[in-house]
Amino acid sequence: MIPYGRQDLNQDDIDAVIKVLESDYLTQGPKIPEFERSIIDYCDVEFAVAVNSSTSALHIACLALGVSKGDLVWTSPISFVASANCALYCDASIDFVDIDPVTYNLSIEKLEYKLIKARADNQQLPKVLIPVHLSGQSCDMERIYTLSKEYGFSIIEDAAHAIGGYYKDKPVGSCKYSDITVFSFHPVKIITTAEGGVATTNNLELDKKMRLYRSHGVTREPSEMTKEPDGPWYYQQIVLGYNYRMSDIQAALGISQMKRLDSFIVKRNEIAAHYDKFLTNMPLITPVQKVNLLSSRHLYIIRLDLPNLIKTRNEIFQELRNEGLGVNVHYIPIHLQPFFKQIGFKLGDFPEAESYYEDAISIPLFPQMTHHEVNKVVDVLEHVLIAN
Ligand SMILES: *Cc1c(COP(=O)(O)O)cnc(C)c1O
Numbered sequence: 001m002i003p004y005g006r007q008d009l010n011q012d013d014i015d016a017v018i019k020v021l022e023s024d025y026l027t028q029g030p031k032i033p034e035f036e037r038s039i040i041d042y043c044d045v046e047f048a049v050a051v052n053s054s055t056s057a058l059h060i061a062c063l064a065l066g067v068s069k070g071d072l073v074w075t076s077p078i079s080f081v082a083s084a085n086c087a088l089y090c091d092a093s094i095d096f097v098d099i100d101p102v103t104y105n106l107s108i109e110k111l112e113y114k115l116i117k118a119r120a121d122n123q124q125l126p127k128v129l130i131p132v133h134l135s136g137q138s139c140d141m142e143r144i145y146t147l148s149k150e151y152g153f154s155i156i157e158d159a160a161h162a163i164g165g166y167y168k169d170k171p172v173g174s175c176k177y178s179d180i181t182v183f184s185f186h187p188v189k190i191i192t193t194a195e196g197g198v199a200t201t202n203n204l205e206l207d208k209k210m211r212l213y214r215s216h217g218v219t220r221e222p223s224e225m226t227k228e229p230d231g232p233w234y235y236q237q238i239v240l241g242y243n244y245r246m247s248d249i250q251a252a253l254g255i256s257q258m259k260r261l262d263s264f265i266v267k268r269n270e271i272a273a274h275y276d277k278f279l280t281n282m283p284l285i286t287p288v289q290k291v292n293l294l295s296s297r298h299l300y301i302i303r304l305d306l307p308n309l310i311k312t313r314n315e316i317f318q319e320l321r322n323e324g325l326g327v328n329v330h331y332i333p334i335h336l337q338p339f340f341k342q343i344g345f346k347l348g349d350f351p352e353a354e355s356y357y358e359d360a361i362s363i364p365l366f367p368q369m370t371h372h373e374v375n376k377v378v379d380v381l382e383h384v385l386i387a388n
Contacts, residue, residue, distance in 0.1 A: 002373050003326040005188035005298075006366040008264060016256040020249045031251035036198070038258045042163075043173030043181075045200045047207035050251060051214055054160045054184030054197030056244035058086035058130070061156045061180040061199050064209035065128055067092045074114075075130040075158070076106035077333040077353040083132050083158045084334050092127070094343075096335055098350040102288050104301065104360075105139045106131055107352070108147075115151045125151050132158040135330075136190070136268075136296030137289060138167035141177035160184035161298035163191060164265040168292050173200045180206060185250075190264060190296050191257035193250035217241030267367040268297035271374055275300055275363070278378045282385050283308040299330055300365040302381075306358070309385065313359055316384055320361070323380045328362045 020031060032050050039048040051057050067073060073087035077096040087094045097114055100107040111129070118125050129148065131139040141157070148155050155178035159165075163183045165172040173181045180203075183189075185196035201207055212219060217239035222229050225236045246254075272287075272295075279286050283305040289295055304313055311319075320327045333353040335345035347354065364377055 001321075001324050001326045002364045002369070002377065003366070004328045004362050004364050006368065007187040007192045008260070008367045009192075010260075012259075013253055013256045016252040017249055020252045023248075025248050027245060027247040027249075029248040031248035031255065032246060035246075035251035035254045035258075038255055039173070039183075039198050039200060042258060042261065043171045043200055045174050045181075046202040047200065047204070049199045049201075049207060049210040049214060050246040050254070051197050051199065051244040052246050052250075053186070053195050053244075054158075054182045055082040055086070056214075056242070057182035057184075057197040057199040058082060058156065058158065059089050059242075060210045060213040060244060061182060061206075062086045062090045062092070062128060063213050064206045065154045065156070065179060067128055071127040072124050073128045073130060074111075074126040074153075075334075076132045076134070077335050077350045078104055078134060078331055078356060079132040079158065079334060080160070080331060081334055081337060082160075083130055084340070086130070087128070094340075095126070096345075096350055096353075097129075098352045099356060101352055101356075103137060103139075103290065104134050104287075104356060105137065108140055108143050111144070112147060115147060119151070126153045128154045128156055130156045130158050132160075133162035133165065133172060135287065135299035135301055136161045136165050137287075138162060138165055138172055138293050138295075140290075141167055145177035154179045157181040160186075160189060160197075162296050163189075164261045165296035166294040172296070175200055175202050179203060180210075185254060185257075190268075190298055191254065191261055193246065193254040193257070196246050196250045196254060212239055213241045214244045215241060216243060264367045265294070265296055268365060269295070271365055271369055272297045272300055274374055275365075275378070279381065282381060284381075284385065297365060299362045301330065301360050301362050303356070304359040304361065304385075311384075313361070317361060319384045320363075320380060323384065325377060325380055326364060329357070329360060330362050331357075333357050 036048040067090040069091040071092040075083045084094045097106040097111045157178045162172045180201045185193040220235045285303040
């Protein structure tokens, strides 16, 4: 089976991990600041906070922005559930902005309309918006930023898919048009630390707060304490925090992976370009890339042209799997998950997301794919979609 995504590990990565295992620090050692530094340098940003997952990064990002009971957070319904859950961890409410039919990112037009309507109806405006850069293609952050100034919300970019990508002249993660950006290093994502994530920001206060929430709300900084330290061992817990720390083993893997990030993006874009070229003339829609950005190409999502196909999506999906393609679907609309229906969402709430879900399929795309595998994906699609 050719999986839809797969990590790319080499001997350098393995050696880097072993070196940590043979060192004094398995966690809270020198590799964390070194990894954070590599993210800072790459993303052209002031601060980076490494954590044990991007779900944790989303949680501490919300906390640092003061999201709490009575607040409202908006995100895209076509994302992994973590993009919405972070608001609920903070006892805030969640709502969604339907997607754009071309990029599958949250629609800026619908966002603007929803903001105008909320204001006109004297309804609550969001405290935080979480745009998700689906498949590695950045949302139009400049337009979102302009709206944030007009309507007074903060922005967390969920860039779980998008490290290595660019928006205009800046790397994703630079936070030029946002307060915080989060990345994921789960093995299917662009680079991996097995489990792991990072939050970037240009705001010193947000950086400090996220560091506190990452590690139990405990500080060793005398200026942050309520009294003089009792001695050199002294620490104080000043907020309710968590243990969301990344280990040095993971950070060492991350440092090593960062060195190949650019080559991963090149390879992913080459494979995507091959698909773009060879999947034309098939009853499907290939993903549209905007001109002012570089996608990290985490996912290659095709939309089946079901009215021109005899088979159903499920039949096609099953046949692709049977032929050895590890296809998948990203994502089931969050608002249709039983948990979110229980909160009050229902079928029909976000029609564009729901229609996307009817015909979207992610096909294999990862840096180590061989020419043979890429060609096989094209051949199998042709065989399953065209030959009957
Ligand atoms: C993978 C993913 C997450 C969660 O990342 P973890 O590191 O596994 O917690 C969040 N948002 C999106 C869009 C993702 O794809």
